[in-house]
Structures are given as C-alpha cells and as structure tokens.
Amino acid sequence: MSLLEVRNLCKSYGALTVTDDVCLSVEEGELHAIIGPNGAGKTTLISQLSGQLPSNSGKVRFGGEDITRLVMPQRVRRGLSRSFQITSILPAFSVMENVSTAVQAREGSSFRFFAPVASEVALNDQARAALARVGLEDRTDARAGSLSHGEKRQLELAIALATNPRLLLLDEPLAGTSGPEAERLIRVIGSLKGEVTVLLIEHDMDAVFALADRISVLVYGRLIATGTGEAIRADRQVRSAYLGEDA
Amino acid sequence: MSPRLRNIAALVIFGGFALLPLLAGMLGESFLIVIATRILAFAIAALALDLILGYGGMVSFGHAAYLGIGAYAVAILQRAGITDLTLHLLAAIVAAAPFALVTGAISLRTRGVYFIMITLAFAQMAYFFFVSLSTYGGDDGVTLAARSTLLGQPLLESDRVLFYVTLGLLIVLYLLALRITQSRFGRVLTGTRENPVRMQAIGYSPFRFQLTAYVISGCMAAVAGVMLANQTEFVSPALMNWHRSGELIVMVVLGGIGNLIGAVGGAVIALLLEEFLSRFSEHWPLFFGLILIGVVLASRDGVSGLIRRIGGAK
Structure with a gap:
C-alpha cells in the first residue's frame, strides 16, 4: 500500500x-x-x-x-506537512521560537496558560536539532523577519521538519x-x-x-x-x- | 518592549499609584483618590483589551459591553440582597463568559473590519437590552444603595480601601495576563496574529485559541465594570455605549499595543488628559485628538514606543 x-x-x-x-x-x-x-x-x-x-x-x-x-x-x-513556495514564517518571533512552536503543536496540549514556554527544554532541544539540520543553529536568537532570503528558506524547511x-x-x-x-x-x-x-x-x-x-x-x-x-x-x-x- | 523596560514601567506605574493616597493626604485633595480609582478600573479594561488586540490581533470594538455586564452584576445582586464583592466579581465573570463565548464564536467567523463591526453590533445589542431593562432604570440607570461589602463589612465605603482593592486587582490581573502571554497558549495566540496560515500548517486550529483568549479578555473587562460601579455607585447603560469601546481602543493604542503595561499606561494618560484638558475647555476632545495624532505619528507603538526610543534600546 x-x-x-x-x-x-x-x-x-x-x-x-x-x-x-x-x-x-x-x-x-x-x-x-x-x-x-x-x-x-x-x-x-x-x-x-x-x-x-x-x-x-x-x-x-x-x-x-x-x-x-x-x-x-x-x-x-x-x-502530512507542507512547506511554502512563498516563505511563510512568524516574522516577529525568533528563529528558535518559529521552530519550537511547530514542535509544541505535536508535544502535549497548548492549552497551558501559566508555565513560561520559553524555558521548556524538550521543545527547545528538538527545535535546535531541526535548526542544526538545515544549518541555522547559529541564528537561533535572530528575529525571523530579519533573516536573509536564503536563511528564510532554511527556516521554512526547519519548521516543516519540526512537525515530524x-x-x-x-x-x-x-x-x-x-x-x-x-x-x-x-x-x-x-x-x-x-x-x-x-x-x-x-x-x-x-x-x-x-x-x-x-x-x-x-x-x-x-x-x-x-x-x-x-x-x-x-x-x-x-x-x-x-x-x-x-x- | 524589552522585559527589563517593561518591569521598570510596571514598577513606576504601580508604585506611583500605591503612594498616591499619601500624596493626596498631604495635599488635602482626597478627590484625587476617587479619580485614581476610576483610572485603575479603566486600566483593567484596557489591559483586557490589549490581551486580544495586541497579542491576538482581534480588534474588539465592543469591549464596553463587558464593563456594563460587570456593573449590572453589582446592581442586580445588590437588589437581590447579595452585597459581597467577591460574589459580585464571580457573578460578573460568570455572566461575561457565556456572552463572550457566543458573540466571540460568531465574530471570529469574520476578519478585519468585519470583526470590528460585528463586535460593535453585539455590544450595541447589549446596550439596548439594558436601555430597555426598566426595572433597573432603563436609560437612566440605577443608583446603588451602597458599595459592595468585603468580608461582610462595608469596608469599600472608604475611598482609600476601594482604591487599594482596585489597584490590587489590576496588579494581579496584569501579572496573570503577563503569564498567559508567555505561556504555550500565549505563543499560539501571538503566532496566529503573526501568520494564521503558518500556524495551521504546523497543526494548530487557531479558532479555539482565539475564542479562549476572547473569553478571558471579556471576563477581565467585566471585573473592571464591577470596580467602576463601586467607584461611581451608579450603573447605567451609558457605561456600555460604543463611545466607551472606542475609548478603550484609544487607551491601548495611545499606550502602545501588545506589551500590556502600555495599555495600563495608556489608560492613565488618556484619563488624566481628559481630567485636565476638560478644566481648560469644554472642547477638550479636540486637543486630546491632536495629542493622540501626535503620539501615533511620532511612534508606531504609542507612548511605550517613545519611552523605548528615549531609553535608547531598540
């Protein structure tokens, strides 16, 4: 099949x-x-x-x-995930946040209102792995909107990969x-x-x-x-x- | 706004308010405390609005409805012989939540200017409902027999106690809103504002998150209504007039959207300007409008944007 x-x-x-x-x-x-x-x-x-x-x-x-x-x-x-021909990212988020938001979607409930998400190690580790895979591991703290076109294409791919x-x-x-x-x-x-x-x-x-x-x-x-x-x-x-x- | 700058701003604003009764005592101007309580109540409402407007990209033009729901919760419970503040707050929240759930679920089927108009329409429906509620004075509203009680005692009859209770509520709700925006939930909400298609493409259904935020915001604004009713000891539909909804948006925009403390500061500045400008001229809204235009043109993020620039940070 x-x-x-x-x-x-x-x-x-x-x-x-x-x-x-x-x-x-x-x-x-x-x-x-x-x-x-x-x-x-x-x-x-x-x-x-x-x-x-x-x-x-x-x-x-x-x-x-x-x-x-x-x-x-x-x-x-x-x-079943897709990437976009015209880059589709969360421009105000950092590179890391863009990817860990994608990890978060499949890792537990997002109806959690109090614990700070930025310090969730499991999300950040998986996001970092996806970023390393596309070669963006040195840009994790950069604002996604400020990346060069080529870097945005790398990020686009990392986000899609992070959905597993x-x-x-x-x-x-x-x-x-x-x-x-x-x-x-x-x-x-x-x-x-x-x-x-x-x-x-x-x-x-x-x-x-x-x-x-x-x-x-x-x-x-x-x-x-x-x-x-x-x-x-x-x-x-x-x-x-x-x-x-x-x- | 950087977290550090935000904390400093919060400390200055909340600390300043905490010391205000001392100042009012020294100046012998006890009326200051009454004005300040009104400002704090509106700050709660502006904070509630910023949570969905700034973080969720949902421009509600109907948030005055929740002020009204909160205020009428006080009036209606008082007539029924229930005077406790915590019960009034609870009733306001319990009444606001289903109203927000139903109107939000319908409003969120639309986007942009249509969302603005439909929230306005629902608020107007609430407004005319209370206008026609003749047992509670209809258009004229109703005067409260007394302020809410606390621990069975008429503690809030003291302007000072009412002031500090309102300040305490504002601080608690501010910290709560801050936690929410930094949580998993807050990240999904903000991400949806940034790019809803991207959020769907990584597996989120944004609607549920937006609706939940809308309900939380409505409940917070209803708390503001309870405190406003206590401050004026009078409840009328005028509180939920569409002008009010507009004023709340003005406060948030003036202070700077999407950082919470800006909305609080915006409420303070807007109401102080109203207070002082109206002493010089009955045409004060004209001058207020000029100031608003000036701030918005000078800084995309309102007053918090100006402060950030003066502070030298990016």
Missing part, C-alpha cells in the same frame, strides 16, 4: 480546471518530484494535498486513511536561492531520503534529476507521465509538452 494515494482529484475555478483528474501514488520512503511548466497547477495540487484548499472531487488516502475531508491542521497532526512528518510536501524549496544557498538546501533535502517520504515540486531540473527516485509531470493540471528520471527524459509526450520540443 502506498503512503499517499490520490484518486481522480479535481479542482476548478469556474470554467478553469486547475487540477484535472489527477491520480498519483507516493510510496513510503521515496522522494517523488512533480515537475511542470509555470501555471501547470503544481502549487494548487500541493495545497489540495495539504488540505489548505478543498477539492471539487476525488479522493486522498494517507497511510490507509481517507483524509479527503480533513482540513490542514488535522492532516499535519497525522504526519511522515510525508513532507515541499513546494519549491529552492525558490529564489542560488549558488551555495541552493546547494546547501539540496544537500539537506537529499539527506532526508530514507527517513522522510518527500513529494517535491521544483523548477531546478538539475536538483530534481539528482534527488528524485521518481518524477511525475504535470501539464495544464493533468499528470501526463510518471517514472524514473531516465524514463521521463526519454518520454516523447513529456518532451513535446514540457520541454517544448517537437516530437
């Missing part, structure tokens, strides 16, 4: 169909990438899978459970980064293999072909092919639709 099974998922805005009858399965432990030209509906699909956007029809099963009707926080608590996901939906984690920043993020994502199942959306093709076990191609909301990097490179349909080459 696949960890994530998507059956006939659809999303449309009026006459515009953004997600068109998508069927997809993500196996436990794999790093599965979704590629497609701009406007193919990749972020919409991630938003549907994460529960942020309701779907018009179709089914989503996660770990054998039908989660189609669950909203985002419920899915996160079951181990079984399946991580990464929406263009490299967006806006380049050079050493991008290389660092690619290394971190690569290190997740075998530990966390990842569904990755990314425009950086070198990164995708280096990281992914399997690749699916989304064009105008339809999945036109799924396979290994080799197979996708060779697929005529993909070449004509996505790479713009004549078949």
Whole structure:
C-alpha cells in the first residue's frame, strides 16, 4: 500500500480546471518530484494535498486513511506537512521560537496558560536539532523577519521538519536561492531520503534529476507521465509538452 | 518592549499609584483618590483589551459591553440582597463568559473590519437590552444603595480601601495576563496574529485559541465594570455605549499595543488628559485628538514606543 494515494482529484475555478483528474501514488520512503511548466497547477495540487484548499472531487488516502475531508491542521497532526513556495514564517518571533512552536503543536496540549514556554527544554532541544539540520543553529536568537532570503528558506524547511512528518510536501524549496544557498538546501533535502517520504515540486531540473527516485509531470493540471528520471527524459509526450520540443 | 523596560514601567506605574493616597493626604485633595480609582478600573479594561488586540490581533470594538455586564452584576445582586464583592466579581465573570463565548464564536467567523463591526453590533445589542431593562432604570440607570461589602463589612465605603482593592486587582490581573502571554497558549495566540496560515500548517486550529483568549479578555473587562460601579455607585447603560469601546481602543493604542503595561499606561494618560484638558475647555476632545495624532505619528507603538526610543534600546 502506498503512503499517499490520490484518486481522480479535481479542482476548478469556474470554467478553469486547475487540477484535472489527477491520480498519483507516493510510496513510503521515496522522494517523488512533480515537475511542470509555470501555471501547470503544481502549487494548487500541493495545497489540495495539504488540505489548505478543498477539492471539487476525488479522493486522498494517507497511510490507509481517507483524509479527503480533513482540513490542514488535522492532516499535519497525522504526519502530512507542507512547506511554502512563498516563505511563510512568524516574522516577529525568533528563529528558535518559529521552530519550537511547530514542535509544541505535536508535544502535549497548548492549552497551558501559566508555565513560561520559553524555558521548556524538550521543545527547545528538538527545535535546535531541526535548526542544526538545515544549518541555522547559529541564528537561533535572530528575529525571523530579519533573516536573509536564503536563511528564510532554511527556516521554512526547519519548521516543516519540526512537525515530524511522515510525508513532507515541499513546494519549491529552492525558490529564489542560488549558488551555495541552493546547494546547501539540496544537500539537506537529499539527506532526508530514507527517513522522510518527500513529494517535491521544483523548477531546478538539475536538483530534481539528482534527488528524485521518481518524477511525475504535470501539464495544464493533468499528470501526463510518471517514472524514473531516465524514463521521463526519454518520454516523447513529456518532451513535446514540457520541454517544448517537437516530437 | 524589552522585559527589563517593561518591569521598570510596571514598577513606576504601580508604585506611583500605591503612594498616591499619601500624596493626596498631604495635599488635602482626597478627590484625587476617587479619580485614581476610576483610572485603575479603566486600566483593567484596557489591559483586557490589549490581551486580544495586541497579542491576538482581534480588534474588539465592543469591549464596553463587558464593563456594563460587570456593573449590572453589582446592581442586580445588590437588589437581590447579595452585597459581597467577591460574589459580585464571580457573578460578573460568570455572566461575561457565556456572552463572550457566543458573540466571540460568531465574530471570529469574520476578519478585519468585519470583526470590528460585528463586535460593535453585539455590544450595541447589549446596550439596548439594558436601555430597555426598566426595572433597573432603563436609560437612566440605577443608583446603588451602597458599595459592595468585603468580608461582610462595608469596608469599600472608604475611598482609600476601594482604591487599594482596585489597584490590587489590576496588579494581579496584569501579572496573570503577563503569564498567559508567555505561556504555550500565549505563543499560539501571538503566532496566529503573526501568520494564521503558518500556524495551521504546523497543526494548530487557531479558532479555539482565539475564542479562549476572547473569553478571558471579556471576563477581565467585566471585573473592571464591577470596580467602576463601586467607584461611581451608579450603573447605567451609558457605561456600555460604543463611545466607551472606542475609548478603550484609544487607551491601548495611545499606550502602545501588545506589551500590556502600555495599555495600563495608556489608560492613565488618556484619563488624566481628559481630567485636565476638560478644566481648560469644554472642547477638550479636540486637543486630546491632536495629542493622540501626535503620539501615533511620532511612534508606531504609542507612548511605550517613545519611552523605548528615549531609553535608547531598540
């Protein structure tokens, strides 16, 4: 049984169909990438899978459970987390607080009104581990809003990791980064293999072909092919639709 | 505001109030204590509002309703022969909580300006309910036979005792609010103000936290209403007029939102300005408005922002 099974998922805005009858399965432990030209509906699909956007029809099963009707926080608590293409952090919080807030969500009740949360060692230790993983351990006390773009991308990833996901939906984690920043993020994502199942959306093709076990191609909301990097490179349909080459 | 600066501000404000009766005694101006008690009661209400406005990003334009609920709890219990202050406080909280729970649950379905308008609408409904409550004087309100009793004794008949009890309540509620904002709960509340989608994406359902904060805030404001009723020994719907709700927002903004002591300071400054400006001109709100504009333009965080800048800290 696949960890994530998507059956006939659809999303449309009026006459515009953004997600068109998508069927997809993500196996436990794999790093599965979704590629497609701009406007193919990749972020919409991630938003549907994460529960942020309701779907018009179709089914989503996660770990054998039908989660189609669950909203985002419920899915996160079951181990399905996402990161955002456009950085989404708590700007007034410190880097540490951003991550430990994510740890707090799965560690005990948040209806505790008196004990100071800043001195909860268990939360801070786990947050520090997630920050070390992405290479932000020296910036724990910085205000998140004051980080550089590359650091914010690292923080975005650390927050998603701190939710302790079984399946991580990464929406263009490299967006806006380049050079050493991008290389660092690619290394971190690569290190997740075998530990966390990842569904990755990314425009950086070198990164995708280096990281992914399997690749699916989304064009105008339809999945036109799924396979290994080799197979996708060779697929005529993909070449004509996505790479713009004549078949 | 840095924790150190906040503690200093709290010490100065609360310490100053604690010494005020001495000063009033020396000057022979016992009326000062009566004014100060009114200021302290409003400071409790402003503190309550800052908890949701500053930390939760919920701009309630209906918090005067809770002042009214607290004040009428005193009037209604007194007529029923119950005079004890602790019972009055308890009744005010027990009455405010369900009102906050129901109106908050509905208001929180909306955001931004719609939230502001719907809280205003609920407060106006409460206002007109008490206007039409003819057994308690309707529009004219009702004069209390006496102040609440404490330990079965009419201790609060002394302005000085009432003053210190109100000050004590303010300090306790301030410390309580401070603890709440630094707790797990407070972190979720503040995080939701910062970025609700991010909070959902790490597994929180913000609604329950916002609603709980709204109820806590309403109950605190009702405590302020109990003390105001005792201070004036008179209860009328005017207390829950929408002007009052606006004044509470002004106090919080003037003092600086989201640090609690700013709201307390804002209440002190706003009411002192009202007291003194009104001696010079009946058009005092005009001058008050100019001062408010000046402060808000000079500092995004009101007076606490100014103090922080003078203090040299970031």
